[in-house]
Amino acid sequence: MEEFMKSNLNFSSRVANLNPYIPGEQPKDREYIKLNANENPYPPSPKVVEELSHFIKNNEMKMGLYPDPDSTELRKSIAEHINKTGGCMNNPQKLKNPVSENMIFCGNGSDEVLSFVFFTFFDKVIIPEHTYSFYPVYCDYYGIKLEKIPLNSDFTLNKDLMLEKSKESSGLIFANPNAPTSLTLSNDEIRQMIKNYPKDKVFVVDEAYADFSNDSAIPLLEEFDNLVIVRTFSKSMCGAGMRLGYLVASEKIISVIKTAKNSFNHFPVDSLTQCFGINSCKNTDYYIECTKKIVNSRQDFCEFLKNNNWFFYESSTNFVLAKKDGLQGKQIYEAIKKEGVLVRHFSTKGIEDFVRISIGTECQMEKLKQIMSTL
Numbered sequence: 001m002e003e004f005m006k007s008n009l010n011f012s013s014r015v016a017n018l019n020p021y022i023p024g025e026q027p028k029d030r031e032y033i034k035l036n037a038n039e040n041p042y043p044p045s046p047k048v049v050e051e052l053s054h055f056i057k058n059n060e061m062k063m064g065l066y067p068d069p070d071s072t073e074l075r076k077s078i079a080e081h082i083n084k085t086g087g088c089m090n091n092p093q094k095l096k097n098p099v100s101e102n103m104i105f106c107g108n109g110s111d112e113v114l115s116f117v118f119f120t121f122f123d124k125v126i127i128p129e130h131t132y133s134f135y136p137v138y139c140d141y142y143g144i145k146l147e148k149i150p151l152n153s154d155f156t157l158n159k160d161l162m163l164e165k166s167k168e169s170s171g172l173i174f175a176n177p178n179a180p181t182s183l184t185l186s187n188d189e190i191r192q193m194i195k196n197y198p199k200d201k202v203f204v205v206d207e208a209y210a211d212f213s214n215d216s217a218i219p220l221l222e223e224f225d226n227l228v229i230v231r232t233f234s235k236s237m238c239g240a241g242m243r244l245g246y247l248v249a250s251e252k253i254i255s256v257i258k259t260a261k262n263s264f265n266h267f268p269v270d271s272l273t274q275c276f277g278i279n280s281c282k283n284t285d286y287y288i289e290c291t292k293k294i295v296n297s298r299q300d301f302c303e304f305l306k307n308n309n310w311f312f313y314e315s316s317t318n319f320v321l322a323k324k325d326g327l328q329g330k331q332i333y334e335a336i337k338k339e340g341v342l343v344r345h346f347s348t349k350g351i352e353d354f355v356r357i358s359i360g361t362e363c364q365m366e367k368l369k370q371i372m373s374t375l
């Protein structure tokens, strides 16, 4: 960006005001164990890999033709997957009132889906002070006003203040479970919030991590037609590299979002990714297994942290936010990096003492524990 500003090219006033998202680093200088981007440490199901290879070998014309712009078969598969798990693979429950494919909208990663949500519904938006750091980036991009609501001192959301402030805004969004705090609201708490929330504004919950918690807000969709739930294949479905996200909401919300999408990019989900998503949803049991392994490793890791005098929040996600008295966050990050493991440090005020550690395989976590026990 700075190089760009220094050049003598003309650029728009829009671009001068952007503050782009900084993703977890991907260094090439040596092989690190990557526990810094909340990716899934397990590969996709071998059946998915096989179907993708088959697709490439037998459908070369599909590469030359445009994909289905509406991802119809993919949306059906996602609906089936959701109806089987209730949106929470750690605690799968069949949905009593199934969602239909008409309540699903797919995009190029949930980041793109979120960008359509911001574009479509917000002139001014309420977010928690510490949450997914892409939300303020979209606000810059689309010229949306933003009000950040401080967290309570125990890092939980200040629900009352968020509700109060949303009266003077066009809506609110937060991640549940939240990032990087890893804390979650129960469905009863969310229901209570939406009951006290304006019916003519969307209530957006980003469920990137819901599969690792104990429930999803999906069953609340039958009660509230202003609820929007954004989800991704990047975390619990082992597919961050495939770029696939979706939202679940009432049909009338889907139809407005589609207007935004068709004014930007007709074909956000390519053929190969549609094939990936369809087959992933046919292998739910495999992903339930991966989720259980990660939740078990998380429990084991938290036990380790407790026994070694680390402070951490009770995690409902595939990561843990931890700190230790006497150590700065950056110091912890650097000491761990020196030993070949990457975790995430944010210099943002309020969370600068912490590191965010994604849960890896059992073997990766053993290595990390060994490193951390020397700090």
Ligand SMILES: *Cc1c(COP(=O)(O)O)cnc(C)c1O
Pocket (backbone or CB within 6 Å): 038, 108, 109, 110, 111, 112, 132, 175, 179, 206, 208, 231, 232, 233, 234, 240, 243, 244, 245
């Ligand atoms: C990882 C993450 C996303 C982005 O997911 P993609 O589908 O990979 O774009 C969205 N929201 C939150 C809270 C996340 O942590």
